[in-house]
Structure formats: structure tokens, C-alpha cells
Amino acid sequence: MLTTNGTLDDLQDSIxxxxxxxxxxxxxxxxxxIRQKFVNKARGAIKEIDSTIADPRIIKNAMAVKSSHxxxxxxxxxxxxxxxxxxxxxxxxxxxxxxxxxxxLGTVQNLRDIxxxxxxxxxEHQE
Numbered sequence: 001m002l003t004t005n006g007t008l009d010d011l012q013d014s015i016x017x018x019x020x021x022x023x024x025x026x027x028x029x030x031x032x033x034i035r036q037k038f039v040n041k042a043r044g045a046i047k048e049i050d051s052t053i054a055d056p057r058i059i060k061n062a063m064a065v066k067s068s069h070x071x072x073x074x075x076x077x078x079x080x081x082x083x084x085x086x087x088x089x090x091x092x093x094x095x096x097x098x099x100x101x102x103x104x105l106g107t108v109q110n111l112r113d114i115x116x117x118x119x120x121x122x123x124e125h126q127e
Contacts, residue, residue: 004046004108007115011039014118025125035118042111049104 015035018025022032 004042004111007111008039008042008046011035011111011115011118014115014122015039017122025122027121038114042107045107 015032018027019032022029
């Protein structure tokens with residue numbers, strides 16, 4: 001998350017610079033407001049992700065899922081239906097976590113691309 005926060009800080013610096021001299025950078029106040037809202041929304045999303053990751057229940061579930069993989073590698077007792085149900089539930093949790101991580105990855109990649117674009121725009125207007 002440090003890299004993402006650093007990227008957001010860079011975006012915020014770029015926005016602040018453009019706000020101080022909007023004519024020089026050729027950016028309208030409407031565009032600056034849109035960019036500011038995006039940065040604020042992204043910061044909120046990152047804080048939410050941080051708090052979710054720091055939640056002891058999430059950590060406990062992750063540890064349970066991790067330990068369930070060790071158990072799953074051993075032969076399953078087919079007469080023990082509750083154990084198989086737990087395994088299926090753990091697999092579902094893993095799949096949901098994978099989907100959430102994929103979504104987070106997409107968001108972080110978008111932030112990186114936007115930061116790169118904003119940086120290029122600022123470089124072009126400074127020349």
C-alpha cells in the first residue's frame with residue numbers, strides 16, 4: 001500500500017501544482033475537481049482496504065484458509081461430511097478473496113496509469 005499511497009501523493013502534488021497555475025498547465029477547474037475527487041475516492045478505498053486487512057477476523061479467516069490447504073492435501077475421509085462442507089466453504093472464501101484481490105490490482109494499475117498520464121501532462125506544460 002505504500003506504493004499506492006506514494007502514487008496518490010504524487011497525484012495530489014500534481015493537482016496542487018496545476019491548481020496554483022491552471023492557465024500554465026491548460027487544465028480547467030472542472031477537470032481539476034474531477035481529478036481531486038478521484039484522488040479522494042482512491043484514498044478512501046485504500047483506507048477501507050487497510051482497515052479490512054488489519055481486521056483480526058480477516059486474519060483469522062486467512063489463517064484458517066491457509067491451514068485448510070494443508071489438511072486438504074491429506075486424503076479426505078468421505079464419511080466425514082462436515083469436514084468436506086468446511087473445505088467447500090474455505091474454497092469459496094478463497095475464490096472470493098481472489099476476486100477482491102484482482103479488483104484491487106485493477107484499481108492500483110489504474111492509479112499508476114493515471115499518475116503517469118498526469119506526470120506527462122505536467123512535463124509537457126512545463127516545457
